[in-house]
Amino acid sequence: MEIRYEYVRKRSDFGRPCSFSDFLAEVTVDIPPDPSLADDFIPQDPVDFAVQEGPVMSLHEVNTERAQVSIRGVNHVEGGWPKHVDPKNSELTTRYREEVEREEVYTKNVQRLGSLMEHYIRQNNTIDIYEEYFEEEEEEEEEEEHPSAKIINVFRDPNKIRRMCTHLSWHPDANRALAVAYCSLDFQDSRKDMSIDSYVWDLGKPYTPELTLKPSSPVVILEYNSKDWYHMLGGCYNGQIVYWDTRKGGLPTEMTPVEFSHRDPVYGACWLPSRTGTECLSASTDGQILWWDIRKLSQPSERLILDITREDQLKKALGAISLDFVPTMPTKFLVGTEQGIIVSCNRDAKTPPEKIANIFSSHIGAVYTVTRNPFFPKVFLSVGDWTARIWTEELMDSSSIMETKNHTAYLLDVCWSPMKPAVFFTVRSDGILDIWDFLYHQKEPSLAFKVSNDPLLSVRSQDNGQIIGCGTKMGNVSLLKISPGLCTLRKNEKTLTSTMFEREARREKVLQEKYRERQLREQERLRAQPEEKENPQEVFKQAQEDFFSHIKAEQRRR
Numbered sequence: 001m002e003i004r005y006e007y008v009r010k011r012s013d014f015g016r017p018c019s020f021s022d023f024l025a026e027v028t029v030d031i032p033p034d035p036s037l038a039d040d041f042i043p044q045d046p047v048d049f050a051v052q053e054g055p056v057m058s059l060h061e062v063n064t065e066r067a068q069v070s071i072r073g074v075n076h077v078e079g080g081w082p083k084h085v086d087p088k089n090s091e092l093t094t095r096y097r098e099e100v101e102r103e104e105v106y107t108k109n110v111q112r113l114g115s116l117m118e119h120y121i122r123q124n125n126t127i128d129i130y131e132e133y134f135e136e137e138e139e140e141e142e143e144e145e146h147p148s149a150k151i152i153n154v155f156r157d158p159n160k161i162r163r164m165c166t167h168l169s170w171h172p173d174a175n176r177a178l179a180v181a182y183c184s185l186d187f188q189d190s191r192k193d194m195s196i197d198s199y200v201w202d203l204g205k206p207y208t209p210e211l212t213l214k215p216s217s218p219v220v221i222l223e224y225n226s227k228d229w230y231h232m233l234g235g236c237y238n239g240q241i242v243y244w245d246t247r248k249g250g251l252p253t254e255m256t257p258v259e260f261s262h263r264d265p266v267y268g269a270c271w272l273p274s275r276t277g278t279e280c281l282s283a284s285t286d287g288q289i290l291w292w293d294i295r296k297l298s299q300p301s302e303r304l305i306l307d308i309t310r311e312d313q314l315k316k317a318l319g320a321i322s323l324d325f326v327p328t329m330p331t332k333f334l335v336g337t338e339q340g341i342i343v344s345c346n347r348d349a350k351t352p353p354e355k356i357a358n359i360f361s362s363h364i365g366a367v368y369t370v371t372r373n374p375f376f377p378k379v380f381l382s383v384g385d386w387t388a389r390i391w392t393e394e395l396m397d398s399s400s401i402m403e404t405k406n407h408t409a410y411l412l413d414v415c416w417s418p419m420k421p422a423v424f425f426t427v428r429s430d431g432i433l434d435i436w437d438f439l440y441h442q443k444e445p446s447l448a449f450k451v452s453n454d455p456l457l458s459v460r461s462q463d464n465g466q467i468i469g470c471g472t473k474m475g476n477v478s479l480l481k482i483s484p485g486l487c488t489l490r491k492n493e494k495t496l497t498s499t500m501f502e503r504e505a506r507r508e509k510v511l512q513e514k515y516r517e518r519q520l521r522e523q524e525r526l527r528a529q530p531e532e533k534e535n536p537q538e539v540f541k542q543a544q545e546d547f548f549s550h551i552k553a554e555q556r557r558r
Contacts, residue, residue: 073173075229086227088327089273147435147447148483149468153206157182157475159195165471167221168460172229175462177202177210178469180477183218183237185265198222198234200246201477212250215242221269227277231294235266241282243294253294260299262286268323273330281325283335287317289345303352306335306343310353318343324371324380332357334380336367342382344393358396362389369414375421375494379501383414388426390438392505395512401504404436405443413458419465419487421497427456433470435486439497446486451478 081087085096100106155178157163163182171177179200184191196218199209213219217238225231234242234252239262242255268283278294279301291302306318322336335343344358363384373379378393382400386407389400409430417423422439423446431452434445451470458471465487468480 084275086273086275089330090328091330092275145483145485147486149433149435149447149449149480151451151478152467152481153203153479155180155199155201155206155477155479158199158209159197159475161191161194162475163194163218164473165458165475165477166219168458168469168471168477169222169224169232170460170462170469172224172226175203175464175467178477179213179222179224179232180471181219181222181234182475183220185220197250203479211246213244213252214250215252216240216255220265220267223269223271225271225277227271227273231277233269233271233280233294235269235282235284237265239263239266239284239286241266241269241280241290241292241297243280243297254297256292256297257299262288262290264319267321268335270323270325270333272325273327281323281333283320283323285319285321285338287314287319289320289323289335304345304355305352306337306356307353308341308343308356308359310356312352321366322369326372326374326377328377329372334370334372336362336370336382336384338366340364340367340384342367342370342380342391358393360391362391362400363387368412371414371416373416373421374418376498376501381414381416381424383411383426386411388414388424388436390501390504392501395505395508399508399512401501401508402438402442404434404445412456415459415461417465417487418461418463419489421494422500423465423486425459425461425468427451427459427470429455431456431472433459433468433480435482437486439493439500447482449480451480452476 081093081096085092087093157165163184165180166183166185167181169179169181171179177200180198182195182198184194196215198213198215198219200211200213202210213222213232213234215234215236217236217240219234219242220237221235223233225233230246232244232246234244236242236255238258240256240258241261242252244250245253262282262284264285266282266284268281270281271277272279272281272291276295280292280294282290282292287306289304289306290300293301305312305314306320307313307316308318309316318337318339318341320335321338323333324336325333331346331348333345333347335345337343340361340363342360342362343356344360345355346357347355349355349357362382365385367382367384370380370382373381380391380393382389382391386409387403387405388411389403391400395401404426407428409428409432411426411428414424414426417425420437423435423437426434426436426445428434431450431454433449433451433456435447435449437446440446452472452474454472454474454476456470456472458469460469461467462469466481466484468482470478470480472478
């Protein structure tokens with residue numbers, strides 16, 4: 001680069017402030033007018049002028065008064081019932097219907113309206129507007145779409161210290177929001193500055209939570225009230241039961257006192273159908289099932305100890321780790337335990353031991369989830385160890401009627417599809433979501449989708465069955481949209497599923513009877529033979545050979 005000019009200045013003069021001073025005004029240049037220059041100007045001829053016909057207007061701005069708008073919701077429910085009758089409770093509606101039918105006014109009104117209705121029915125039957133003239137031409141069935149899924153949204157824990165997504169709950173109003181319970185279930189996890197908040201996410205705003213729930217202890221489970229959408233139930237890590245009114249903010253409206261609460265974390269909580277919609281149920285690993293009313297949370301209204309020996313002793317109780325209740329069976333509920341046993345309970349029993357109705361020995365480890373089929377309530381699904389199994393209450397003291405294959409990773413949660421009776425979703429510890437359709441494939445899942453590299457702990461489906469929410473161990477909630485073929489009910493699918501369950505139940509019953517006959521024959525054979533003392537060394541050697549042969553066979557298979 002060539003230097004054109006060099007400025008030289010002393011170093012001491014750099015950065016020196018400028019000093020200004022006041023002087024009187026003085027004339028620097030004075031140029032007087034010169035008339036002789038006027039001869040040099042040439043006048044312009046002709047001259048153009050612009051004329052605008054329209055009037056000249058000025059710009060004005062007017063700001064109208066802002067209208068105050070408020071968002072209001074309307075809940076459309078089944079009408080015609082009194083306030084004390086819950087339309088979802090079949091027992092109450094049947095009882096009220098019988099009372100009305102006994103009244104004389106009911107009989108007179110039916111006789112009066114009968115002739116009118118008969119006239120209009122005959123009028124409608126004269127022409128069949130739904131008549132099909134080309135029934136012989138069957139519509140061509142659409143080609144089956146290949147099962148698929150894609151992630152459409154992800155909610156991330158806004159805190160730096162990540163916690164587990166232990167439970168998901170969809171908002172009852174068109175699933176517009178998702179409540180996520182965040183809690184660390186690791187043993188003695190006492191990381192510094194770890195948050196205890198849980199969040200409600202709006203599906204349209206994935207970056208910031210719609211509502212922050214601030215409990216006194218980390219929340220393990222959250223459930224919306226299907227009758228009153230603003231009420232939310234929570235089970236805490238310290239055993240307390242908390243409920244929120246979301247209209248009042250994220251602080252708890254009321255919580256149970258510690259001395260009357262559970263002694264272990266609350267892993268199961270659900271709302272019960274009642275006239276007021278304020279009753280709820282909770283289960284914990286301390287072996288207790290407690291009934292509550294949110295209007296009075298000072299103490300539980302009822303208590304059940306999960307002692308399968310029916311001695312009602314807390315020291316012999318099984319730890320409850322999952323709970324399921326459906327409104328279609330208002331007196332029964334299922335409890336999954338840490339010991340791998342599923343307990344079917346009946347609330348209407350007179351004594352606490354009689355409330356434990358049936359016992360199912362299901363899994364090797366803990367039963368992480370147990371849930372009834374939304375189409376066939378007597379059929380329920382459980383997940384634990386490496387398998388998911390389907391059971392029926394019609395077969396007592398028997399094994400499952402159907403089950404999935406043994407996976408290499410643990411299965412941690414499961415839920416039924418609300419649209420298809422034979423479809424369910426399982427999540428695994430290797431981050432894979434499996435979609436099973438037992439009506440078509442029983443050995444392999446219809447779709448195995450890799451959601452995350454972290455273990456998946458929770459899964460819940462929307463009411464339309466098309467959006468699936470999966471919660472991970474690192475606090476991320478992924479929303480997946482599945483293909484229409486996995487969430488659309490086909491013709492006769494419900495009938496075929498019912499036939500399949502009945503067939504498998506009969507098969508299991510026959511196998512159970514044959515097994516009992518075989519045991520009886522074996523006992524008779526042992527009684528007829530003289531007693532022979534077995535050599536312990538030979539028994540041990542035979543067992544050792546069988547064990548290693550199974551290991552080698554498994555290695556060859558893999």
